[in-house]
Amino acid sequence: MSVQIDLKNIDVEFDGNKAVNDVSLQVEKGDIYGIIGFSGAGKSTLVRTINLLQEPSNGSVTVNGTELFANHHQTISNRKLQDERKKIGMIFQHFNLLNEATVIENVAFALKHAKLKDNELEKRALHLLDLVGLKEFADSYPAQLSGGQQQRVAIARALANEPDILISDEATSALDPKTTNQILDLLYKLNKELKLTVVLITHEMDAVKRVANKIAVMENGKIVEHGNLREVYLHPQNELTKQFVGGALEAQHILNTYHFDALTDNEELYQLVYKIDDVTKSIVADLDEALDTKSSILYGNVEVLSGEAIGTLAVLLNLDQDKQKTAIKFLEDKNVVVTKLNKGVLTND
Numbered sequence: 603m604s605v606q607i608d609l610k611n612i613d614v615e616f617d618g619n620k621a622v623n624d625v626s627l628q629v630e631k632g633d634i635y636g637i638i639g640f641s642g643a644g645k646s647t648l649v650r651t652i653n654l655l656q657e658p659s660n661g662s663v664t665v666n667g668t669e670l671f672a673n674h675h676q677t678i679s680n681r682k683l684q685d686e687r688k689k690i691g692m693i694f695q696h697f698n699l700l701n702e703a704t705v706i707e708n709v710a711f712a713l714k715h716a717k718l719k720d721n722e723l724e725k726r727a728l729h730l731l732d733l734v735g736l737k738e739f740a741d742s743y744p745a746q747l748s749g750g751q752q753q754r755v756a757i758a759r760a761l762a763n764e765p766d767i768l769i770s771d772e773a774t775s776a777l778d779p780k781t782t783n784q785i786l787d788l789l790y791k792l793n794k795e796l797k798l799t800v801v802l803i804t805h806e807m808d809a810v811k812r813v814a815n816k817i818a819v820m821e822n823g824k825i826v827e828h829g830n831l832r833e834v835y836l837h838p839q840n841e842l843t844k845q846f847v848g849g850a851l852e853a854q855h856i857l858n859t860y861h862f863d864a865l866t867d868n869e870e871l872y873q874l875v876y877k878i879d880d881v882t883k884s885i886v887a888d889l890d891e892a893l894d895t896k897s898s899i900l901y902g903n904v905e906v907l908s909g910e911a912i913g914t915l916a917v918l919l920n921l922d923q924d925k926q927k928t929a930i931k932f933l934e935d936k937n938v939v940v941t942k943l944n945k946g947v948l949t950n951d
């Protein structure tokens with residue numbers, strides 16, 4: 603995999619305040635890179651540096667092997683920057699369509715500099731509308747379309763110049779959950795079929811879980827955690843990440859209702875997380891049989907992470923310390939990630 607977007611030590615300062623503070627991020631070709639964080643974390647400002655819609659106050663920006671910015675200066679001509687920008691499509695929460703123009707005219711508008719003959723222009727615009735499932739709405743006006751359909755038009759328009767990167771800045775925030783999933787699935791399809799790299803800014807973990815392969819968590823202008831989605835999901839280190847990892851949060855909420863003060867010395871609570879495909883469905887029964895014990899399952903959940911089912915269990919083991927170790931080894935040998943829960947709270951020991 604080759605690095606396609608390389609942001610190094612990016613600062614963006616507004617009125618002496620750092621909206622982005624020393625952020626480095628590498629996006630590889632073919633990634634769907636989710637950038638998650640609460641409002642004001644600096645996500646939009648950071649991604650706007652990718653095509654220099656926002657100039658950094660410090661740091662360097664390299665896209666598709668071309669350095670665009672370094673040492674406080676744009677390092678290519680404006681003309682070249684325009685060309686580079688064409689390779690980076692963007693979609694936003696607001697669709698920003700031209701209401702007086704038809705759907706096909708909206709898409710064709712993005713091709714106005716492409717020097718295509720009229721029939722080629724129409725053919726290309728129709729092809730793009732077909733790609734997003736809206737060919738039959740070519741002659742409709744935006745107001746006649748639903749929010750999800752309007753976002754599809756915006757996606758077709760963003761793809762007009764055949765970009766190899768698509769930046770989606772809260773593009774599903776104004777949509778209902780079902781439409782959100784349809785748009786996310788469209789981005790996933792485009793990623794696979796067009797080999798389109800997607801940078802997905804959102805405050806919704808569900809969106810990241812559905813389609814992303816990588817994740818960066820932003821807080822106060824900094825990336826506090828990043829990496830492969832499954833790894834970050836299975837081993838969240840940062841408090842904010844733990845909050846975004848819905849299953850863990852839900853588990854803690856439920857476990858907090860148990861009375862852990864009543865646990866005996868031999869009782870320990872563990873969180874087991876595993877890829878369903880890797881593990882026999884009877885993992886806890888297998889453990890009980892191997893160690894001649896009876897474990898209690900206090901919480902169980904299955905989530906789908908970019909198409910992969912991940913199981914989470916909170917299990918109470920009633921074993922002496924040596925046997926606890928044997929149990930953990932038994933589970934880890936079976937590709938289960940085991941984390942001790944201290945009275946229901948995730949710990950790192």
Ligand SMILES: Nc1ncnc2c1ncn2[C@@H]1O[C@H](COP(=O)(O)OP(=O)(O)OP(=O)(O)O)[C@@H](O)[C@H]1O
Nearest residue numbers: 616617621639640641642643644645646647648772
């Ligand atoms: N042009 C600007 N001038 C001054 N301050 C700005 C500007 N753009 C962003 N900011 C500030 O920078 C910080 C980060 O904003 P940014 O929009 O990047 O956050 P975000 O994580 O994308 O949140 P949101 O989802 O609300 O857009 C905020 O405090 C915001 O007020």
